[in-house]
Amino acid sequence: MTLSALLKEKLPHLLGLVFVLLFTAALLSLLRVPPSATLFLCLVTALCVLLPLGGEIARKLRFYQDMEGRLDALDEKYLFSEVMVEPGFPEGEFLFSAARTMGASMAEAVGDARRDIGEYREYIETWIHEVKTPIAAARLCLENHPGPLADSVEDSLFQIEGYVEQALFYARSGAVDRDYAVRSLPLSQAVSAALRRYARPLIEAGFRVELGELNAVVCSDGKWVEFILGQLISNSLKYRSSAPKLTFFQEVKRDGVVLSLLDNGPGIPPEDLPRVFDKGFTGANGRKLSTRSTGLGLYLCRKLCARLGLGLSLSCPPGGGTLSALTFPLGRFHLAEGQPYKTVTSP
Amino acid sequence: MGFAVFLAEDDLHLRGELSALLERYGYRCLFPSGYEDLAGQILSSGAQLVLLDLGLPRYDGYHVCRDLRARSAQLPIMIVTSRSDELDELMSMNLGADDFITKPFNPQILLARMARLLQRAYPSGGGASVLFAGGVSLDLGSGTVRFGDREARLTRNEVLLLRQLLRQPGQIVSRDALMNALWQSDQFVDDNTLTVNVTRLRRTLEELGLKDVLITRRGQGYQLLLS
Known part of the structure; x- marks a missing residue:
């Protein structure tokens, strides 16, 4: 005025x-x-x-x-x-x-909507926890009756579990009050856990895994980081070459630690690169190479990273493939006692 | 006789499959008769390990865990739950649980962690860490394989492979299953490495006098044929 x-x-x-x-x-x-x-x-x-x-x-x-x-x-x-x-x-x-x-x-309307969302999220989380019990039972049943049928059902079960896990993290990614536990986390431990989880499909696809020296210890929530790595691995699985390969390596920088994952897949077309983190974006690769692209994985990763205060970037190096880099910045939030990142020597 | 394991799990289907699995691996399973005073039931049942679900009907698992720990300092408690937060894990450990595994778990990982827990709690209990089949014994702790009066030390990967094969003697074990067994122990080997490891294991077995027992089934996997 x-x-x-x-x-x-x-x-x-x-x-x-x-x-x-x-x-x-x-x-x-x-x-x-x-x-x-x-x-x-x-x-x-x-x-x-x-x-x-x-x-x-x-x-x-x-x-x-x-x-x-x-x-x-x-x-x-x-x-x-x-x-x-x-x-x-x-x-x-x-x-x-x-x-x-x-x-x-x-x-009042905003309060109602918030409460509704909260209740819905709670329901989703409860549901997810409930559904894990029958999945566990089915998996045990397959273990007790091994055979080709069991192998094939196990594959489907693995997919179901993946979607359930994604839903859980989707629900968590939006909850402002949800706490996560930041503890010291050796990078090698996070990478191994993610690889163990994706062992079946990776072996089936004939992946060769190369681990660089992963001796940095960062501070973050292990379960979240494992999930994010899992999503990145599952992308490498979806878009792979005929002799697929995955390389993990770390870079200890002055302002943080970068954990990188490099595959030798088809890479991402440059015009799609800026949009890969958009919700529902599948891109040319998603349409051509995969029938199960939801455009949710990377969107969710970016959201979770933002909540954990991590950096996530995707790029296509000149040598081919896709390079995903997860940055654990050096800062008060990510460190136990404000100490710079320590590294441990692997046994 | 194997270890007695108490399954404090209220989902009957899961409990049934779990007890079938554990019994196949030589464990004896005990079940709750109700959910009143679960800790008392567990202690009087003579169980040597408890698999405890967090979402139990009457009192939740945390309560039972605290109660159990207050009444028995040694009994190994393993939380088996569908809650997968770091916070749940921290909380369980603070209440005295010894291990924490989330549903849906990999059955082999559950077995491995149970064995490790039992080994630690009952060092003289033996049994669980030695596999026998057809005159061959594999000591998982020291990584030695014995046949007759001869014995040989195996590398870590060879132990993992032989363990997988000894579990299903006579059956064809796929290459993928063998590789998965290695991966689950953080040995992320590729196809070529598997072949090299199997060849080396075959040579070691031959040195023990076990000739032509580890057979390659082209396109299917490997078969351990013991007389």
Whole structure:
């Protein structure tokens, strides 16, 4: 709200005043009243109108500018009515009470929606935990009755488990109140756990795995990191060459540790690269090379990384393949005692 | 006689399959008769290891775990749960559990972790760490294989391979299954390495006097034929 806007609103009043003054002056001069008396009378009339008008404009200007400041400072704009002060003029009073009512109903609606989402998320998490028991039972059943049938069912079971796990992390990725446990985590342990989990499909596809020296110890939630690595491995599985290969290696830098995963698959077309983290984006590879591309995996990885404070980037090195780099930045959050990353020598 | 394992798990299907698996591997399984005073039942059952689910009907697993630990300092407790948070794991360990495995677990990993736990809790108990079949014995602890009066030391990978083969003597074990067994022990070998390892294991067995027992089935896998 600016002064000129308020003045513009009062333009008819001001024009009316000018008209009245001109009319009075003309009338008085016809009645032969001395010009000094006419001037005095006009001055008094003008002051009678301009003083209250100026006061009103000043009051409103102060109020609106104050409100603008408060609105700017507010994160959740819909809570504006909570920080409003009584305007002290009638139109303002009406809007004030309307905003109060609106704010209350909005806060209620937002609260309801939040609670619904929370309950739904809770239900999903419970459901996921419930469904894991029958999956475990089915897996034991297959172990007790080995054979080609069991092998084939085991493959499907592995896929089911993957989707269930993805749903669990999807539910977790949005919960602001959900805590994770940050503990010291040797990179080799995280990589091994992810590889063990994907052993079956990787072996079946004939993958060769090369592990560089992985002796850095970072601080993060092991389960989350394992899941993220799993998603990256599963991408390498989906988009692979005829002699597939996976290489893991670390780089200890001054400002953090980078864990990289390089495959020798078809890589990602440069025009798709900026969008791989978008939800639902499958790209040319997703359409051509895989029938099961959901466009969720990397989106979820990026979200989880953001919550853990990790960096994640994908690139296609000139030598071919896809390079995924997971960065564990050096900072208070990621370190037990603010110490730089230690490395342990492997046995 | 194998170790007695108490299965505190309320899902009957899972419990049935689990006990079938464990009995196949020589364990004796005990079950709760109700969910009142589970800790008391476990202690009076003479179990040597408890597999404890966290989501039990009457009191949750945490409660049972704390109760058990208060009444018996030694009994190994292994939490088997579908809750997969780091926090759940931390909490279980703080309450005195010895190990934590999440559903759906890999059955072989469950067996391996149970064996390790039992080995640690009952060092003289033996049994579980030595595999026998057709006159061949494999000591998993020291990695030695014996046949007759001869014995040989095996490398880590060879132990893993022989263990897998001894589990199903006479049956064809696929290359993928053998590789998976190695991978589950963090040996991420490829096809060529497997071939090299099998060849070396075959030579070691021949030196023990076991000629032509490890047979290659082209396109299918390997077969350990012991008389």
